[in-house]
Amino acid sequence: MSDGDWITQRIAAAKADRPLVTQAVLARIEELLRGRLSEGEVSRGDLTTIAKDLLAKMASVPPEAEVNR
């Protein structure tokens, strides 16, 4: 398995049974895992920024999806 494959597979496994996790969140977390999060300790301030960004991406789920949920 190449280095990229395992990241994708682990993300897919974590996403299972969590329909609220959007594609935007998955794309962002994959990008982070291939870069910044694997390169060294990330400061608290930066983690807060990343968390807010991910939360915003969670909240971007279309309302219809929320109703159907």
Add this chain to the structure above:
Amino acid sequence: MRIKAISLSWFRGAADPVSFEPGCKSIVVYGVNGSGKSSFVDALEYALKDGRIGHLAHEYSGKRQERAVPNTHMPAGRKPELSITFAEDSELKIEIQRDGTCSRSGGEAAALGTWDYRRTVLRQDEVAAFIHDTKGGKYSALLPLLGLQSLEVAAENLRQLAKSAGEVTRLGETKAHLKQVNEKRTAAFGTDTDDQILAKIGELHAKYCADKAATTDPLSRCKELKTALDTRIAESTADQRRHVALQEASAPGLKGQVTAVREANARLAGAVEPLITEKLEVLQSTGAFVDRLADEKEVMCPACGRAISVDAFQAHVEAERERLHEIIVPFDTRKAAIATLCDTVKSLKSNLGKADVQAWRDELAKGPLADNFAYLDATNAEDLRASCGEERLKAIEDRLSPLIQAAQSASKDAPPEAKQLSTDKQTVEAGDAVIGGKQQAIAAEHAEVLVSFIESLEQGIRDEIRLRSHTVIDEISADIQAMWAILHPGDAIENVRLYLPKGADKAIDVGLKFHGVKQDSPRLTLSEGYRNSLGLCIFLAMAKREADKDRPVFLDDVVVSLDRNHRGMIAGLLEREFSGRQVVILTHDREWYTELRQQLDAKNWVCKALLPYETPDVGIRWSHRTTTFDDARAQLKDRPDSAGNDARKIMDVELALIAERLQIRLPYLRADKNDRRTAHEFLERLIADGRRCFQKRVGKGYDSHQEVLDSFEDADRLLVSWANRAAHGFDMVRPEAVKLIDVCEKALECFKCSSCGKPVWFANAEGPEFIQCECGEIRWRYGKAQDD
């Protein structure tokens, strides 16, 4: 990057510049205790660990170890210096100032930064350190070898990210608030569904805001309803307004709210009190603790009192942080309960402060409720947020509950219209909280899902680390087993291996089979000697996996607790597993040094001896000899007896090994006497066999090597007469000791060719029964004496 030389000047035991020069080869350095061997290892550690030496990390060495690194007798104006010269003459130079700061120069400074000390140097006190370390410590030590640092970093960052996501959404507080909203919902709407609640709000909106039928957003409807109801109440009769105000005042579930705060207080106290006690101790110890942390390898944890390594401290602090984090939950619950109580008191004060109820109040204030009203008027509801202890809660309960009961009683006979207005107002307020809470609930759910997603991903990465670790660990275990088998052939300790303990992340341990029984740790059964031997195998297995095969391996006095048999296997192990690496062995064990000199291949190995240390001004000095007779010479001045005795002991060891090389046959003696023969026994046999076996080239043929035999006889005669005397405590004068040492040394020199410098056992000669030096000037014939 092999090491060509390490030079020291006023660094540790060194005085004027002294150089350790393996010349890129492997080397065995012998020196009695305190001769300065470890100063060279200290220099390497200093260079690798950015100016810190592990065994000097204590409270007396100073913050930058400035009290331990310089030679104690360093003259004014001098400073400690060290330089490491690598293959191809690249060099790293370090100059150390009096305050311990240092400056580096040379192109190799950066390259050395990639060396891992734990895979480069093994010292005596570190041999069993890996085995004695915690599972987490073992994992940290092996992590660079596993090549999984980036995954470990990613997992840790994800863990922190999950926490950040929880914190930015104030998840704990929001959940506590939503719980209160839910209680309000049940009180106002019972088991109504969301749709039923929206329908009720819709009906009320149609009733009170008929002119705003276009508004469809539920929250906007609630807002409009509140305004409309307030207007309607304001426009009603004074009697109706009084009833509405009293009804609003009678509605709050004050008792339940006080109970909720009380319960939250109790939960918090139960969780916080012991924690505060512990944390106070932590605070008191922190000052001293931090100071020690800079100097000690191991410190006592101020929280739990256990000895803890600095590495493990990080993990310990993290665990403490986790505990504190858990305490936040009851805090949030309490905060939300107080907020609700605070709102209720405010609402009560507002309703009973209205002009509409003034007449009712004045009437009651004449009776027993006067103090209650005085208390209500004097209460600042906002103060509750800062302080809401039991005394306060009891006062609220005792003073305000009667007022609510009085309001309830007075509002019983309210006109139906007033009752309806009041009920509708409460319904709208509850509906507003439920609808607003819905948005918060969605945000909280998003946050919760995101947190659990990140946590699950972190676990996934930890599983990946575990999966990949298995492969590397199996490979290292195979090396450990192979090395163990070389050091302990036939021992009933097998299947020595590293393993990942179940249910623990970031953990590795060592397992084995002891006489067929599986053991989860070597500490359960192995003796100290075996543990050290295992520690050596683990270190070597880890060092073997070093990607750069040109990096040296330093073994500083690592065989102290090994018996002769096992110690004797190490040369074979190193030649088999590390033949391509530069190995530096430092030892104070003269017997082992002598063995190694005989066993190791001179093409790859250099053997050097240090002189016994005299004074700090003189510093570390090398002996010009590879033998250890300088140890004896060092004692000539003050203790000629000891010098003579040392010479005898050196001869006992050297000749035993030479006899083995030359296959000298001696009569078998019972038990350990066989292993403890004296130099005299060997010399006697060497002289007898040597007449026929030790030959020197004469012209085109060989003849008996008479000079050698004369030397052996001289040595034997003096050893029998003088050395025995020295050994038994009789006086031996200095000239006698000098002569004995010289004669013994000369006798041993006879085994070396004066032309090529190689020993007589250097190579096989033309026939299988002969061995000879490199040039063939001298040779030895096996078994000649017996055959004749």
